[in-house]
Amino acid sequence: MKKILVLHTGGTIAMSADQQGNILPNQHNPLLDTDNEFAGKLELISEEIFNLPSPHMTPERMLELCNRILIAENEEDIDGIVVTHGTDTLEETAYFLDLTLPTHVPVVITGAMRSSNEIGSDGLYNFRNAVWTAYSDAARDKGVLVAMNDEVHTARFVTKTHTTNVSTFRTPTFGPIGLISKHHVHFYQELINQEVCHIDHLVDGVYLLKAYAGMTSSLFEAIDTTATKGLVIEALGAGNLPPETLPGLQKLLDHKIPIVLVSRCFNGVAEDVYDYQGGGVELKKMGIIFCRGLNGQKARIKLLVGLSAGKKGAELETYVNNAVS
Numbered sequence: 001m002k003k004i005l006v007l008h009t010g011g012t013i014a015m016s017a018d019q020q021g022n023i024l025p026n027q028h029n030p031l032l033d034t035d036n037e038f039a040g041k042l043e044l045i046s047e048e049i050f051n052l053p054s055p056h057m058t059p060e061r062m063l064e065l066c067n068r069i070l071i072a073e074n075e076e077d078i079d080g081i082v083v084t085h086g087t088d089t090l091e092e093t094a095y096f097l098d099l100t101l102p103t104h105v106p107v108v109i110t111g112a113m114r115s116s117n118e119i120g121s122d123g124l125y126n127f128r129n130a131v132w133t134a135y136s137d138a139a140r141d142k143g144v145l146v147a148m149n150d151e152v153h154t155a156r157f158v159t160k161t162h163t164t165n166v167s168t169f170r171t172p173t174f175g176p177i178g179l180i181s182k183h184h185v186h187f188y189q190e191l192i193n194q195e196v197c198h199i200d201h202l203v204d205g206v207y208l209l210k211a212y213a214g215m216t217s218s219l220f221e222a223i224d225t226t227a228t229k230g231l232v233i234e235a236l237g238a239g240n241l242p243p244e245t246l247p248g249l250q251k252l253l254d255h256k257i258p259i260v261l262v263s264r265c266f267n268g269v270a271e272d273v274y275d276y277q278g279g280g281v282e283l284k285k286m287g288i289i290f291c292r293g294l295n296g297q298k299a300r301i302k303l304l305v306g307l308s309a310g311k312k313g314a315e316l317e318t319y320v321n322n323a324v325s
């Protein structure tokens, strides 16, 4: 019988509403009390590694989770892993694990938009779907997956798109890779392999800034050039910045701080297309790294992992550049 390990980390899926309707964490995870529809079909082992709202998640805790999953696969004969997580930073934890775990067993992350005792609570439903996805042979060797609202998404591209709607998790540009129906988990897209980069420590000082019309160098000038190890910028459109940002960016590059550029657009990739002042062509010539296909928060995770693995220069650029081939 397959053994599925569930690692609970907290989030709304583990919370309840009080009489005023405010959502609060619980001492005891309500998912642990649910009737076990899996009895006789699979062995479910549950562990509460954290009980945190996901805005309290940190890269250090992501690394702890990664190490726990490695032990489960290598020493405990586990056939699949489900991680329950708050939805606010779920995509960052999922992508961190995707980049760092050399696992073959399915690793499936899920959460909920409505807490355990609210009308239309989606927690138990998503949890059940995540367990069946982790149980599925077809989910092996697919990297880290996110199962929410009847869909399976890759950790690489999924993002939270709505503050409250249960269909909040979407994969812009590329779409979900699977569908969970009443009796099956169906996959209908092949994935492009990516380099797995195991790390045993994390660097500090990797930041994310968003560009806007009229942005100047002031935020870049305020950056502590000693403490900062890397910066991601969500740039405009196809990958452009206002000309007034250029002196501040040049100062950071002179201090050998890697700058990674993604687009603040919801769909598409950032590229060096425009050849005007502050356009992508000039930014690339300056030495800014273009990251194609990731959103800002994921590009930050990738830069953090790459730097923590000791990558620099051209090696770092190749690593960060390609989320798609």
Ligand SMILES: NC(=O)C[C@H](N)C(=O)O
Pocket (backbone or CB within 6 Å): 010, 011, 012, 013, 052, 053, 054, 055, 085, 086, 087, 088, 089, 111, 112, 113, 114
């Ligand atoms: N739906 C949720 O889980 C949101 C919650 N604030 C969290 O991320 O912990």
